[in-house]
Amino acid sequence: MIDPxxxxxxxxxxxxxxxxxxxxxxxxxxNPIIAEAHDASHGLYDATTGATLIQGKSGLPIFVxxxxxxxxxVIEKVARDGDLAPGDVYIFNDPYDGGTHLSDFKLVRPYYxxxxxxxxxxSVGHWHDVGGxxxxxxxxxxxxxxxxxxxxxxxxxxxxxxxxQDIVDILAANSRLPxxxxxxxxxxxxxxxxxxxxxxxxxxxFSAATLTTVFAELQQRAAQLMRANIAELPDGKFSxxxxxxxxxxxxxxxKIALDLTIDGDVMSLDFSRSSPACAGPVNISRSTAIASxxxxxxxxxxxxxxxxxxxxxxxxxxxxxxxxxxxAPKPVGGYTETILRVIDNxxxxxxxxxxxxxxxxxxxxINALSLAGHRSDGRRWxxxxxxxxxxxxxxxxxxxxxxxxxxxxxxIPPAEILExxxxxxxxxxxxxxxxxxxxxxxxxxxAIYEIELLEQDADVFLFGERGRFDPPGVVAGGAGAxxxxxxxxxxxxxxxxxxxxMVGVKLLRGQHLRLETPGGGGYGQALDREPExxxxxxxxxxxSVAAAKADYAVIVAAxxxxxxxxxxACRKDAKA
Numbered sequence: 001m002i003d004p005x006x007x008x009x010x011x012x013x014x015x016x017x018x019x020x021x022x023x024x025x026x027x028x029x030x031n032p033i034i035a036e037a038h039d040a041s042h043g044l045y046d047a048t049t050g051a052t053l054i055q056g057k058s059g060l061p062i063f064v065x066x067x068x069x070x071x072x073x074v075i076e077k078v079a080r081d082g083d084l085a086p087g088d089v090y091i092f093n094d095p096y097d098g099g100t101h102l103s104d105f106k107l108v109r110p111y112y113x114x115x116x117x118x119x120x121x122x123s124v125g126h127w128h129d130v131g132g133x134x135x136x137x138x139x140x141x142x143x144x145x146x147x148x149x150x151x152x153x154x155x156x157x158x159x160x161x162x163x164x165q166d167i168v169d170i171l172a173a174n175s176r177l178p179x180x181x182x183x184x185x186x187x188x189x190x191x192x193x194x195x196x197x198x199x200x201x202x203x204x205x206f207s208a209a210t211l212t213t214v215f216a217e218l219q220q221r222a223a224q225l226m227r228a229n230i231a232e233l234p235d236g237k238f239s240x241x242x243x244x245x246x247x248x249x250x251x252x253x254x255k256i257a258l259d260l261t262i263d264g265d266v267m268s269l270d271f272s273r274s275s276p277a278c279a280g281p282v283n284i285s286r287s288t289a290i291a292s293x294x295x296x297x298x299x300x301x302x303x304x305x306x307x308x309x310x311x312x313x314x315x316x317x318x319x320x321x322x323x324x325x326x327x328a329p330k331p332v333g334g335y336t337e338t339i340l341r342v343i344d345n346x347x348x349x350x351x352x353x354x355x356x357x358x359x360x361x362x363x364x365x366i367n368a369l370s371l372a373g374h375r376s377d378g379r380r381w382x383x384x385x386x387x388x389x390x391x392x393x394x395x396x397x398x399x400x401x402x403x404x405x406x407x408x409x410x411x412i413p414p415a416e417i418l419e420x421x422x423x424x425x426x427x428x429x430x431x432x433x434x435x436x437x438x439x440x441x442x443x444x445x446x447a448i449y450e451i452e453l454l455e456q457d458a459d460v461f462l463f464g465e466r467g468r469f470d471p472p473g474v475v476a477g478g479a480g481a482x483x484x485x486x487x488x489x490x491x492x493x494x495x496x497x498x499x500x501x502m503v504g505v506k507l508l509r510g511q512h513l514r515l516e517t518p519g520g521g522g523y524g525q526a527l528d529r530e531p532e533x534x535x536x537x538x539x540x541x542x543x544s545v546a547a548a549k550a551d552y553a554v555i556v557a558a559x560x561x562x563x564x565x566x567x568x569a570c571r572k573d574a575k576a
Contacts, residue, residue, distance in 0.1 A: 223313060
């Protein structure tokens, strides 16, 4: 045991190490996806099992679960090869061993203390371009991972402190943007160096035995608190189904099904009724599926510390050969869309048993949009970005307008940054009226982005979801508006045949595209929403006068003035 004050102090010191590693990479990365959107993460991991010990608070939560599998992959390779040494750093992006997709490059470094591996430091970041058929790597028609980018197994980037330049050369040769790649790689290396220095400083003040005790105590407390939270819920089985629009190759919906069972202080999540592995790139590996469950659980049980103890009382059942448990070479580039559906289902299942802990579904897609071409001087440019939407209504209020996906604490790259870096002009960047799901607490609004091309031409690729299955509400709340995408051609505006997925459309100078992102689902009955709140929504432009009447039975003028008598009569009729 360790006294509570020392435990709290050391927990904060350890988290500060990971947070400072995050900040180091965010400030030094060349790539806006890392520098602006913070699509990266750092942490400390167990020397024997790879389990998460400490995670930075600024990085992507999905990496918290996935990176433990990445570190475990390195530990297993070290056990086979037997050549681990101080100063070694491994690099890889294998999505089947370490989770997520080929764009996410992991660096894993053993930290030695008194001649033994004390723990592992790890960094992961989303690189701008890693080869493959599509600039930016979100290839919506990929049928194998080789069409999505280069696949690198765990190899030594540093051997006994010496950089292997041949590895860097191989990586750079496989990217359309080698300068960005090398810049991001250097940022990750520096983040690991800083983490090692900070850990050394901490170990000069406290013994290794004390820190080891802290790691064990934090994990035990997380497991105990998780069990206590589960035990407060009523026993039972709760089932929900949701759908992906298609896999980008075959235009048929794919089921993500969850049977959640609570038995005392243990929770089981069974995904056996989900669709089998598909041809297109919305598959995910088992490690990625487990990581997405972790993210959902942490959203619901916010008081539980972020470490491996969270999953100790949770059984996750995913049979082999499923959409949620694929192995190489099945494509996994669009993993973000699938894990968002997994997270939605966990929230919806919990809403059936403990609605006070849950929320309605968020917009459910990152809308990975890529525009790529050549500048007038011949230089290659690739604009890859993701876009926001509405979050779900929740027990305490309305959903967030124009937020980022709940797999992350990332931010949406600002229009000014994108316009400065790429030959594009945002004609519109606005909230999307009437897109939030109706409910006592309304879903957050999606957004409208309209982008004009300023260069001679560009190829456009889109990888999105929720074009055909709108984000559901909970506790009788309504669904948010679905995803819509339009692009201009010589004969007018068009939409993708696959809904929210598209490859290789050519855009010419002056032509534009328009993305209308989904809103979040609503929470609770629409007729329970106070008329004054509906009137305020109208005043702010969130809800139209017509929708206020049709969805909420509230009569209001365009300026937001509420007609109390007409509203009372309209609501009486609606409830009759």
